[in-house]
Amino acid sequence: MTDDALTVLKGMYAAEQVYLDAGGPGRASFEPLAPFFAPDVVLHQADALPYGGTWRGHAGMERFFVAMSAAWESFEMLDQEFHPAGDVVVVRTEVRATARATGRKLEFPILQTVRVAQGRIAEVWPFYWDTAAIAEACA
Numbered sequence: 603m604t605d606d607a608l609t610v611l612k613g614m615y616a617a618e619q620v621y622l623d624a625g626g627p628g629r630a631s632f633e634p635l636a637p638f639f640a641p642d643v644v645l646h647q648a649d650a651l652p653y654g655g656t657w658r659g660h661a662g663m664e665r666f667f668v669a670m671s672a673a674w675e676s677f678e679m680l681d682q683e684f685h686p687a688g689d690v691v692v693v694r695t696e697v698r699a700t701a702r703a704t705g706r707k708l709e710f711p712i713l714q715t716v717r718v719a720q721g722r723i724a725e726v727w728p729f730y731w732d733t734a735a736i737a738e739a740c741a
Contacts (some may be wrong), residue, residue: 604666605739607686607689607690607691607716607717608684610721610723611684611691611693611716611718611723613638614638614639615679615682616636617634617637617716617740619636620634620669620730621635621640622641624636626671627664627667627668627671628668632660632663632664632667634711634728635663636660637692638723639660639722639723639726640720640722641659641660642658642659642724643658643659643660643662643663643722643724643725643726644657644726645658645662645663645666645725645728646725646728648723648730648735650733651730651735651737652669652672652735652736652737652740653669653672653673653741654672654696658702661663671704673701673702673740674701674702675701675702675705676698676699676700677699678698678737679696680695680696680697680709682695689718689719690715690716690718691715691716691718692713692714693712693713693714694711694712695712695713696711697708697710697712701740702710702740703740703741704741705740706739708739710730710731710732710735710736712728712729712730713728713729714726714727714728714729714740
């Protein structure tokens with residue numbers, strides 16, 4: 603592993619794609635992703651989202667991916683911009699997704715602040731522009 607935050611984050615996104623290609627939550631092993639996350643990683647999702655709340659540790663991350671999979675039939679990252687600032691990377695991602703419950707298709711941006719410590723992702727703060735639209739599509 604490297605301590606370079608941008609390298610860690612890009613490695614995690616590549617591992618996430620391997621995980622999803624292998625079947626994702628409930629089907630694939632979390633092992634390709636685990637090395638990129640600190641054992642005490644914290645993911646803060648907006649409470650208004652169907653997968654909202656605070657997710658802690660590797661077990662929490664696994665449960666988060668299951669919750670995301672329950673909400674979204676597809677979740678495609680179309681374009682990403684990475685803005686590193688020391689141990690933090692701000693990532694702007696344009697997403698195209700299809701809600702599992704309603705079949706609604708949405709396109710929306712997500713802005714994430716990701717903190718890396720000792721070569722692993724330690725904390726993630728995603729910001730969604732319109733949590734109400736996402737919650738409605740997934741209801």
